[in-house]
Amino acid sequence: MIKIKNLTKIFTLGDNTLIAVNNLSFLVPSGQFLAITGISGSGKSTLLYQLSLLDRPNRGTISIDNINTSKLTSGERISYRLKNLGYIFQDYAILPTLTAKENVMLPLLMQGVKENIAQEKAKEALLKVDLQDRLDHLPSQLSGGQQQRVSIARAIVHNPKILFADEPTANLDTESSETILKIFLNLHKQGQTIIMATHELDYAKLAERNIELRDGIIIRDTLKKSKNH
Amino acid sequence: MKIRTSFNKLKRDITVGKFLAVRELKRNNPWSTALIIFVMSLTFFNMVLMGGILIGLADGMMSSFKTYYSSDILIKPASQNVSISQSSMLESLIKSLPSYQALSKRYTVAAILINEDKVKIKDTEIGQRVSGTLVGINPIEEDVVTGLSTQIITGEFLNDYDTEAIVIGKGLLAEYSKGSSTESRLEGVVVGSRLRLTIGNNNTEVSVKGIIDTGNSTVDNRIFILESTMRALTNNQSLNVNEIAILLNQDSNNKQAKEYIVDNFPYNTDIVVETAEETLPKAILDMKKTFSMLGNIVGVISLVVGAITIFIVIFVNAITRRKYIGIMKGIGISARAIEISYVIQSLFYALSGILFSSFIVIWFLAPWFDLHPLKFPVTEGKLAVTTSGLILRGLILTITALISGYIPAKMVTKQNTLDAILGR
Numbered sequence: 001m002i003k004i005k006n007l008t009k010i011f012t013l014g015d016n017t018l019i020a021v022n023n024l025s026f027l028v029p030s031g032q033f034l035a036i037t038g039i040s041g042s043g044k045s046t047l048l049y050q051l052s053l054l055d056r057p058n059r060g061t062i063s064i065d066n067i068n069t070s071k072l073t074s075g076e077r078i079s080y081r082l083k084n085l086g087y088i089f090q091d092y093a094i095l096p097t098l099t100a101k102e103n104v105m106l107p108l109l110m111q112g113v114k115e116n117i118a119q120e121k122a123k124e125a126l127l128k129v130d131l132q133d134r135l136d137h138l139p140s141q142l143s144g145g146q147q148q149r150v151s152i153a154r155a156i157v158h159n160p161k162i163l164f165a166d167e168p169t170a171n172l173d174t175e176s177s178e179t180i181l182k183i184f185l186n187l188h189k190q191g192q193t194i195i196m197a198t199h200e201l202d203y204a205k206l207a208e209r210n211i212e213l214r215d216g217i218i219i220r221d222t223l224k225k226s227k228n229h
Numbered sequence: 230m231k232i233r234t235s236f237n238k239l240k241r242d243i244t245v246g247k248f249l250a251v252r253e254l255k256r257n258n259p260w261s262t263a264l265i266i267f268v269m270s271l272t273f274f275n276m277v278l279m280g281g282i283l284i285g286l287a288d289g290m291m292s293s294f295k296t297y298y299s300s301d302i303l304i305k306p307a308s309q310n311v312s313i314s315q316s317s318m319l320e321s322l323i324k325s326l327p328s329y330q331a332l333s334k335r336y337t338v339a340a341i342l343i344n345e346d347k348v349k350i351k352d353t354e355i356g357q358r359v360s361g362t363l364v365g366i367n368p369i370e371e372d373v374v375t376g377l378s379t380q381i382i383t384g385e386f387l388n389d390y391d392t393e394a395i396v397i398g399k400g401l402l403a404e405y406s407k408g409s410s411t412e413s414r415l416e417g418v419v420v421g422s423r424l425r426l427t428i429g430n431n432n433t434e435v436s437v438k439g440i441i442d443t444g445n446s447t448v449d450n451r452i453f454i455l456e457s458t459m460r461a462l463t464n465n466q467s468l469n470v471n472e473i474a475i476l477l478n479q480d481s482n483n484k485q486a487k488e489y490i491v492d493n494f495p496y497n498t499d500i501v502v503e504t505a506e507e508t509l510p511k512a513i514l515d516m517k518k519t520f521s522m523l524g525n526i527v528g529v530i531s532l533v534v535g536a537i538t539i540f541i542v543i544f545v546n547a548i549t550r551r552k553y554i555g556i557m558k559g560i561g562i563s564a565r566a567i568e569i570s571y572v573i574q575s576l577f578y579a580l581s582g583i584l585f586s587s588f589i590v591i592w593f594l595a596p597w598f599d600l601h602p603l604k605f606p607v608t609e610g611k612l613a614v615t616t617s618g619l620i621l622r623g624l625i626l627t628i629t630a631l632i633s634g635y636i637p638a639k640m641v642t643k644q645n646t647l648d649a650i651l652g653r
Contacts, residue, residue: 054559054647075563082561089650093556095249097256102248109248110562112241138256154560 002028002051002162002193007060009046009216020046021057022216028195030161033188035207036197043216044197045166051195052087052164053077064161082110086155088165092147094139100126100150101135104157111158125153129183145176152183156192163187165196169203181206238563245562246569253570254577262578265542269582269626270589272535276622277590277614279531280524282603286610287517289602293445294513295505300333300374300474301483303508304490305501312336312469314499319473322494328481333374335472336365336459340452342401343425344415359401359415363428363452364472365459374476377441377453384420384439392458394438395426400449402440426452431462444602528622535626536633539575544637547571554641555649564642568635575634576627583623590614 009021020043028034036044049055051062053069062069064084072080081087094103104122109115126132129149139147148168155163165184169177181203188194188208198204212220254262295301306313313319316334323332340363368387372378377396378386382405387396399405403414418424422437435454443449459465477486483504491497547554554567595612603610641649 049647054650078558078561078563081559085561087559089556089559093553093559093650095553095557097253098249102252106245106248106557106562107560109245110241110566112237115244115248 001030001065003061003063004028004051005061005063007047007050007057007062009043009050009055010058020216021050023060024216024218025060026211026218026221028162028193030193031188031191033184033194033206033208034196035204035210036195036213037199037201037204037210038213040199042213044199044213046216047213048164048166048195048197052085052162053081054087082107083158084161086158086160086163088148088151088155088163088168090167090170092139092144092151092171094147094150094154096139099136099138100131100142100146100153103139103150104154107154107158121157122153125157126150128156128186129153130179143176145172145179148172148176148180149183152180156187162193162195165194165198167198168196169198169200177203239565242563242566242569245566246573249567249570250573250577254574265538265578266581266585268538269535269578269630270586271582272531272538273583273586273622273626274590275531275534276528276626277586277619278594278612279527280521281590281612281614281618282598282610283520283524284517285598285613286603287513287520288613289444289610290513291506291509291517293443294447294509297375297377297380297443297445297448298474299503299505299508301477301481301505302475302487302490303503303505304473304475305503306471307499307501310499312467312471313473314469314496315494316469316473318496319490319494319500322490323473323475326475326477326486326489328477328486329475330478331370331373331476333366333371333474334456334470335371335474336456336463336465337471338363338365338428338459338463341427342397342415342452343427344418344422345425346417346422357415359413361398361401361450361452363426363454363459365454365456367456368453371453374474377443377448380441380443381439382442384437386439386441387453387455389455391438392455393433393435394454395424395435396439396441396453397437398449398451399440399442400446401452405440405442426454426462428463431464433462532625532629535579536629539578539630539633540637542578543571543575543634544640546574547637547641551641551644551649552652555644555646555651558642558646559650567642568638571638572631572634575630579627579630583626587619587623590619 004027005025007021007024008019011018011020024047036047038044046055050057053072057070069077069080095106098106101119101122104125105115105118108118108121113121123132123135126135129152131146131149131153134142134146139150142150168180172180184194184196185206194207196207204210208224210220210222211218304313304319320332320334323329339360341358341360343358366387368389372386381396382399387394397418401414402418403416404418406414415424418437420437420439423434424437426433426435441449441453475486477483483506487502487504490502494500557567558564590612591614595614598612
């Protein structure tokens, strides 16, 4: 369960002040697939950065399973992200000098998992995203969709509590986007908590819950009644 | 418990750092890797070669002095004396030294050599006469102590029957010392040339049996002749000699031997006993000090250049991968693991450069300099490179590379994670 209370993020540029996230409070139960939508500049990415502990809010608190993350030091936040959170970036963000398998192994190695075990787990994660035949390919040898699937495998390989995805389909064609969404829905079925920021309403509709932002404020919070997709 | 946790974290960071560094190096452009290693090799070359050549030059002077002139100990008359008093008694004492191996007694006197065959070109006599130190020796004794016969470049060394022959140092001959000095030298002298040897009012005709080149200016400006010939020529009835060079057993202590002679010779105030090191002119010692300093200065400059090279390489690499560094931190990779990966890369560049250039120095350059020493007017210069010197310089370069790799990596990893990811 994620508990967000009075979350505020303000950017200051010279004399100008921009309230990107404005005093938001809401709960995200475990296992929920939440889509955060809104037009460009509505604050969805900023909200995602605060929730995934990549950035610190100016005010308010984020508690994950009763841990107040605002009190964590920088080092503790990195460690917390490593163990409990998975992150999928808009532009895949997989390391160019590592193969698909090595990219996925990295968070496991950082957790102290032995290399041979990390290899096996990475293979399993890549199997989940249907990339078992691209294990030793470098990012430059993969299509955009395949790279994003490597990114998903890397984000889920350590069984994170929450999976964050920032515009995961923004750079992909329709076919690849649908593949990615199918993977998310599958993970959601298995009980994975997913928080996805997207401006594509068709994909947002597939999520269990939909929060729409405008100027950093929630203007709509829609919850589907059933989980049948 | 806390120490154990920190140790485990460090171990984990090293594992991840190594994992990243190995793959980065493996998949880098091989040409750029080769270029960086080449630059590191040049840096190490500069650190080793310049100092090595300069110190080798001073070592060459010192070594040639000992080998061809003073041997392990040289005994000369004290300044108030012309020759060594009680030379025979002293010789017996020297032979009682536990570390004694051989000695050579030398009679020295100033002499003039004149080439009367020289066709006059000008009215001056430049090229026709030269003055030098005439040294009367027992050729067998001298050869055992200084091995001068091995340094004959043309002709032969003296033997016991060469009563009218001399061996002349190349420093006195114009053909062998071109451009090295403006002093007059004999021209047109070859093996077999007949020269007039003048000592004071006495003179005789001698033939050149050999020309010697030791690389040491003191020896190369001498004229060697049989002691019997010289004594006859100078009407010297005394057995008191002017120099005694003593060769000791290998690894024996020169200072102890010197003390033994001084303590046991009753006329010790009439002689000067010097170890090979003490025989060296102060100028050579000063030169060695200066050359060492110059070598160190060149080494430090090379080190700075090497450090800047590594810094730039790692900094450019880290800056261009700033986004990926942000992403790594974003997915939970510690900054320390990332820094370690860059440090490992810089260590790889430095160690590869060090190994490559050490290989070249040890297997090619040092043997090459041994065969083709640098020719200088006063001596020959070889490459003075010791294993300990190589290790020390390698260690310094490695530590420099480590620091130069760490600083830029730290600069980039300490940036805000989100700013790095978003390129802000």
